[in-house]
Amino acid sequence: MTINPYHGLGDFHFWRKAMTDPAPGQIDTVRRSALIEPHHKVATLGSCFAQQIARHIMASGLQHYDLEPAPPGMPAELAGAHGYGIFSARYGNVYTVRQALQLFDRAFGTFRPQEAVWAHDGRYVDAFRPAIQPGGWAHPDDVLAGADQHLACVRQLFCSFDWLVFTLGMTEAWRSRLDGAVYPLAPGVSGGSFDATRHEFVNFSAGQVSADLNELVTKIASVNPQGRILLTVSPVPIIATYEKRHVWVASTVTKARLRVAADEAEHAHPQVMYFPSYEVITSPAAGSRYYADDLRQVTEAGIKHVMRLFSRHFMQAGPPAATASNIEQDLKRAQLHSDVVCEEELIAASLENAQPDGKA
Known part of the structure; x- marks a missing residue:
């Protein structure tokens, strides 16, 4: 019999065995993992989808590392509106890798942006987390003082996490011509002009x-050599593009670039691992089940599939049994997690609130 290099490979190497044959909710895309111990400090950073992993971590008994918790007695709803408990520090959504890299540099005092405060409706907001303080601050000095306090927490976070789950979300951004500072939102969307x-x-x-x-992974290793980084790519399409092309084409390019970067980082750094949540949600096996009616937000069924895999491969207890009946139940419910905080959506909101002539 003629032997070729594909003989003897596992089922996951082959499309029919790995994708066609299993039930959609039972497809397992994870091939590399490591155990996250209950005592490990698990930090989260990135785009909106990172919040789903943060919630699963908290609900599963792992330690979601929170260096900037809400003040004692603050109601949960109010705390969430002020950016507490959403990520491991009160930085809001960090959409681009450049933004994350500059967050590290700002936290360690090697980069001080020239335009860090924006005026907004007679008040002032932090240009790097413009939606973090509803109503803003009364004075620019208050914004800067709050930022210093926040960056001290971020510095401690980078130095002390055991795991950092970093969800890559976007490649499009707006930046300052003065010093290259990258913002999470365009000036004028939620502050500034x-x-x-x-x-x-x-x-x-x-x-x-x-x-x-x-560069970010290298810098983190210099202050936290034992820390491990789990990269994911957000499966949520971008809400708008400034490029002169269809938003779906722009979104596809964005996710492809992020996926390439994650793959290269995993191969270059032994402490970096990739978790394929993006592949689970966008899989052709999922059909239309894993996206809501807006074709953008991820349904509960999709999120549960991702979290089952996360539990199976990274947690000691593993996931609850994924029976055919509870998978089907998840698919029927398929309801949207509408309380995820996504600052990117302010782009669409700002346009809806504009006058017919395009002026706010």
Whole structure:
């Protein structure tokens, strides 16, 4: 019999055995994992989808590392509106790798942006987390003082986590022409005012994202050599593009660049691992089950599939049994997790609130 290199490979190597034959909710895309112990401090950072993993960590008894908790007695709903308990620090959504890299540099005092405070409705907001304080602050000095306090927490976070779950979300961003500072939202969406002489659009290439991620991982290792990083790519399409092309094409390019960067980082750094939640949600086996009617938000069924895999491969107890009946029940419910905090959605909201002539 003729022998070729594919003989003897496991089922996961082959499309029919790995994708066609299993029930959609039982497809397992994870091939590399490590155990997260109950005492490990698990930090979260990134785009909106990272919040789903943070919630699962908290609900599963693992230690979600929170360095900037809500003040004692603050109601949960109010705390969430002020950015507490959503991620491991009160930084809001960190959409691009460049933004995360600059967050590290700001926390360690090697980068001080020139435009860090934006005016907004007679008050002031933090340009790097503009939605974190409903109503803003009364004075620019209050914004800067709050930022210093916040960055001290971020510095401690980078130095002391055991695991960092970092969800990569976007490559499009707006940055300062003055010093290259990258913002989570365009000036004018939720504070500030766009000025073409001071601000510019950028769409980071795959090479730039890879270089930024490599630099970030290296810098984190310099202050926390034992820390491990679990990368994911958000399966949520971008809500808008500034590129002159269809938003779905722009979103596909964005996710491809992020996925390449994550793959290169995993191969370059032994402490980095990739968790394929993006592949689970966008799988052709899922059909339309894992996206809501808006074709963007991930349904409960999709989230539960991802979290079953996370539990199976990274947690000691493993997931609850994924029987055919409870998978089908999840698919029928398929309801949207609408309380996820996603600052990107302010882009659409700002347009809906505009006058017919386009002016706010």
